[in-house]
Amino acid sequence: GESVGLHLPTLSVQEGDNSIINCAYSNSASDYFIWYKQESGKGPQFIIDIRSNMDKRQGQRVTVLLNKTVKHLSLQIAATQPGDSAVYFCAESKYGNKLVFGAGTILRVKS
Amino acid sequence: DAGVTQSPTHLIKTRGQQVTLRCSPKSGHDTVSWYQQALGQGPQFIFQYYEEEERQRGNFPDRFSGHQFPNYSSELNVNALLLGDSALYLCASSWGGDQNTEAFFGQGTRLTVV
Numbered sequence: 001g002e003s004v005g006l007h008l009p010t011l012s013v014q015e016g017d018n019s020i021i022n023c024a025y026s027n028s029a030s031d032y033f034i035w036y037k038q039e040s041g042k043g044p045q046f047i048i049d050i051r052s053n054m055d056k057r058q059g060q061r062v063t064v065l066l067n068k069t070v071k072h073l074s075l076q077i078a079a080t081q082p083g084d085s086a087v088y089f090c091a092e093s094k095y096g097n098k099l100v101f102g103a104g105t106i107l108r109v110k111s
Numbered sequence: 112d113a114g115v116t117q118s119p120t121h122l123i124k125t126r127g128q129q130v131t132l133r134c135s136p137k138s139g140h141d142t143v144s145w146y147q148q149a150l151g152q153g154p155q156f157i158f159q160y161y162e163e164e165e166r167q168r169g170n171f172p173d174r175f176s177g178h179q180f181p182n183y184s185s186e187l188n189v190n191a192l193l194l195g196d197s198a199l200y201l202c203a204s205s206w207g208g209d210q211n212t213e214a215f216f217g218q219g220t221r222l223t224v225v
Contacts, residue, residue, distance in 0.1 A: 034213075034214070036216075038123075039117055041113075041218075042218055042219075043201050043216035043217050043218045043219045044154065044201070044214060044216045045216070046214070046216075049213060089153050089154075091153075097158065097167055098144065098156035098167055098169060099144070099151030099154070099156060099203075099214065100156070101146075101154050101155070102152050102153050103151075103152055104152070104153055105152075
């Protein structure tokens with residue numbers, strides 16, 4: 001069945017460093033991928049998305065890379081700040097269907 | 112713009128009872144999806160409503176039902192509550208039904224079944 005998984009359950013980085021969070025997906029038919037940030041006690045917050053016809057998309061301090069050959073998605077956060085500490089989820093979707101989420105990666109930023 | 116709002120924020124119910132959770136979508140959005148998030152896990156899709164009809168459904172029993180109103184707001188009903196139904200219930204709104212557009216989530220309703 002469909003699944004989206006993450007390689008690292010916890011990532012600790014020093015403030016100011018760049019962070020890279022990885023995700024593997026299994027459904028090659030998925031055409032839409034999203035990264036969400038979830039802080040304690042809150043709902044997931046949209047960070048950035050990418051469609052399957054792209055391999056890179058940049059936002060403010062964030063970049064998402066999509067490698068369809070190996071079904072891999074990554075989120076890069078530049079100059080990581082303490083406020084970036086949260087759980088990060090990748091999710092995939094096909095033709096407007098349900099979002100399939102992975103288990104999440106905890107990002108801890110050390111000051 | 113108030114974004115996606117859910118009520119109540121917290122709820123405690125007894126096993127066997129029924130519960131109704133409510134969601135108001137972000138202004139301009141016409142599609143509402145519901146997710147269940149167990150502690151330490153990613154959200155799991157329950158169902159999606161568009162044009163007042165259930166368009167898609169995840170792997171959840173019939174005890175889980177929903178409704179969408181003409182103003183696009185939505186309710187999630189769970190009957191015969193089980194201890195395992197304890198979770199954070201998230202509502203997400205988007206636009207366009209069958210199109211992939213950015214989905215915004217509410218803050219969730221924390222349901223505890225005792």
